[in-house]
Amino acid sequence: MEEEECQEEHLALAALLRVNGIGSAAAGKLREAFGSARAALHAPAEAFTQHGLPPKLARDVQKAQKGAEAYEAQLEETCERGGIRMTALGDADYPPYLAETFSPPALLYYRGTLIPDAQCLAMVGSRRFSRYGEGVAKSFAETLARAGFTVVSGAARGIDSASHKGALAAGRTVAVLGCGVDVAYPPENRRLLAEIAESGAVVSEYAPGTPPLPAFFPARNRIISGLSRGVIVVEAAEKSGSLITAGMAVQEGRDVFAVPGSIYSPTSMGCHRLIQQGAKLVTSAADVLEEYGVDPPKKPKKKAPAMSKEERAIYQILSYEHPLTMDEIIVSLDGGGDAASLSFVLLQMELKGLVEENDTHGYMRAKRE
Structure with a gap:
């Protein structure tokens, strides 16, 4: 044609x-x-x-x-x-994995570039994510993208956004929306969606201008799983849209992976339930890659920022998951310290990318070693 x-x-x-x-x-x-x-x-x-x-x-x-x-x-x-393009079921550029599903969209709209033979893995999870879940999502997605997989997610707040960001650091990602591809939802992801379209694709079955109505998201989930060889659930409550995506993957004969978490965390309950039902427990991206016979890529080594004696003492106290307030840091330091000098040292550490401050003014290590 x-x-x-x-x-x-x-x-x-x-x-x-x-x-x-x-x-x-x-x-x-x-x-x-x-x-x-x-x-x-x-x-x-x-x-x-x-x-x-x-x-x-x-x-x-x-x-x-x-x-x-x-x-x-x-x-x-x-x-x-x-800059929106269309592809219909039966076209040469229509994703073949999606075409094989029970209810493939008759028409897809997209911004960016669709690669029909791209090997895709979906990553989904809770909008109410934990520090642990965010770190896992970014790490997994970056490694999978570096290994040549396209990471597919739904561009929602939380784990979805973290997955896209991790993939963008090393390769390609695709965002599937429950609205038109020209609609930024959530609004704060406007820039993220633009970055995704530059190197990957933003996809939807809904016409441009379509608002993000709740009824559209379960249907959106079938496209996320349909594009992918497998679905990785990072964090999910017992009643979660991520579990809907995982269920659709099972129905289509796709692989389902789940990341375990704390038994006391509500956002880990869904993942633990999936594992009980037969999903593969994964604790690293290497576990996922092993399933497809792919060797983990070698991560480029980055030289760690040099730390002063004061910075190293503070760094040893901090963790990746549990933020400490200024007072808690002072109490934990040998010999204590004063808030003014500590505030200055923490600012320097933030600029070096060693620590991060959260919304409640707690401090944590910025990256997992």
């Missing part, structure tokens, strides 16, 4: 999907019956009867014909202006 003809088919398919009651499955049947979405969209009512299709469907499509031309023109302009 020529590029112009392909674009026209995509636009017609988008218009067809706007018809009440026509989802991906119904759109697929109509394309098969009439030969194309364009033909189905402009077919006479009697043609629907000949193909054994319900009269109501014919009437709904007839109504949609009136505004289809204007909608297609507007959509085409929006896509051109926003």
Whole structure:
């Protein structure tokens, strides 16, 4: 199919999907019956009867014909202006792993670059993440990306965002949205989504401008698992959207991995339940790579920042998971200290990337060695 003809088919398919009651499955049947979405969209009512299709469907499509031309023109302009492309089920650039699923989207919108034969692994988890979960997500994602995998996640707050950031540090990542690809959700991830589109892709089955409605996210999850060979759950409560993604992966015969956590942590309960049900327990990205016969990549060695005597004494007290307040640090130091001088030393350590201050003014080590 020529590029112009392909674009026209995509636009017609988008218009067809706007018809009440026509989802991906119904759109697929109509394309098969009439030969194309364009033909189905402009077919006479009697043609629907000949193909054994319900009269109501014919009437709904007839109504949609009136505004289809204007909608297609507007959509085409929006896509051109926003750098948005489309791919339909059956196209050469449509992701093959997704095409094999039970309910693949008839049409995908994306910003960035889709690589159909990319080897993808999904990483999902709680929006209410812990310091531990954030560190695990970044570390796993960076290692997987460095090993050549594309890390797929949902760009939500928490573990999803940490996974994207980790992957961006070493390779490629894909964000699947429950809204239009031109909508930044959550709003604070606008810059992150732009970075993802530069080296990977931002993907959605929803047309540009579609707001992030709650009903869209379970459907979004099937695309996350559908694109991927396996799903890694980092942190998840007992009732979590991440578990929905894991369940969909199981149904599609994809691998499910779970990272264990504290038995007292609510955000680890879902992961522990998955492990009990047969998910593979993983404590490092190397455990995941082993499943696919891939050797862990060698991480570039970074020279550790030099520390003064005072900085080293403070660093030894801090941990990666439990923040300490200024008073707690002073009490823990041999010989104590005063807040003014300690504040200055901690600022220097922050600038060196040795420590981080959280929202409650607690200090932790910045990176796991």
